[in-house]
Amino acid sequence: PHYCLGPYRGLLRSLLxxxxxxxxPFLSRMLVARAASRLRRRPELLADHQALVPxxxxxxxxxxxxxxxxxxxxGRRTGLPVLADALARRPDRQRTRWLGEAARPSHVARxxxxxxxxxxxxxxxxxxDDLRTTGATLRHARRLLAFRGLEVGxxxxxxxxxxxxxxxxxxxxxxxGADLSxxxxxxxxxxxxxxxxxxxxxxxxxxxxxSSW
Numbered sequence: 001p002h003y004c005l006g007p008y009r010g011l012l013r014s015l016l017x018x019x020x021x022x023x024x025p026f027l028s029r030m031l032v033a034r035a036a037s038r039l040r041r042r043p044e045l046l047a048d049h050q051a052l053v054p055x056x057x058x059x060x061x062x063x064x065x066x067x068x069x070x071x072x073x074x075g076r077r078t079g080l081p082v083l084a085d086a087l088a089r090r091p092d093r094q095r096t097r098w099l100g101e102a103a104r105p106s107h108v109a110r111x112x113x114x115x116x117x118x119x120x121x122x123x124x125x126x127x128x129d130d131l132r133t134t135g136a137t138l139r140h141a142r143r144l145l146a147f148r149g150l151e152v153g154x155x156x157x158x159x160x161x162x163x164x165x166x167x168x169x170x171x172x173x174x175x176x177g178a179d180l181s182x183x184x185x186x187x188x189x190x191x192x193x194x195x196x197x198x199x200x201x202x203x204x205x206x207x208x209x210x211s212s213w
Contacts, residue, residue: 001154002138003045005035008131008159016131016159019066028066029073031158036073039156049153050122052082053145055112055129055137056089066130066158074128074156083125086148087141088115104136112137114144127152132160 006012012031019027039045054071068084075082092111118125127141132155142152 004157007162032070032073051125053086071128085116088113127155129157132157
């Protein structure tokens with residue numbers, strides 16, 4: 001199962017964006033405290049887990065690291081240890097914001113790596129991220145942890161991308177003006193209408209529309 005505060009839009013989107021990319025550490029701690037407090041009221045979700053694993057942030061990322069902060073706050077409230085080095089992130093300058101849904105799995109597989117092996121007594125963990133977009137990062141992290149002998153029983157994030165945003169990601173980045181102009185129907189000119197009074201005019205017909213539109 002997956003647990004989050006809500007969809008990534010409106011006030012939650014604004015707060016999380018400023019927490020990740022702006023000098024507003026108090027926003028991260030406010031969101032993290034809210035999510036941890038609500039999740040703490042669901043003990044059935046937290047049962048039978050031995051540790052928390054945060055998704056690492058890329059090196060050089062500005063702002064705060066909400067996923068790590070959320071894992072630390074959950075660990076403080078539940079007593080579970082945080083395995084901050086169970087996963088590692090390879091430096092990469094490509095931003096995933098406008099990557100289409102088909103391009104995200106390969107990008108994640110190239111940048112997200114397995115880290116330090118866990119202790120022998122740890123077998124079931126909670127995977128923590130700041131934002132769930134397409135789920136590609138969480139799926140790849142689950143495979144990496146499974147290779148280390150860890151089962152992911154629950155995934156947690158501060159927000160999830162709504163379906164409308166996912167439809168945009170499936171189409172990929174916005175097209176440029178040149179791309180759109182090539183897709184417009186070409187204009188067709190017809191000979192002048194001799195029956196019209198006054199100076200002759202030229203009618204322009206577009207594909208799919210009658211010439212008298």
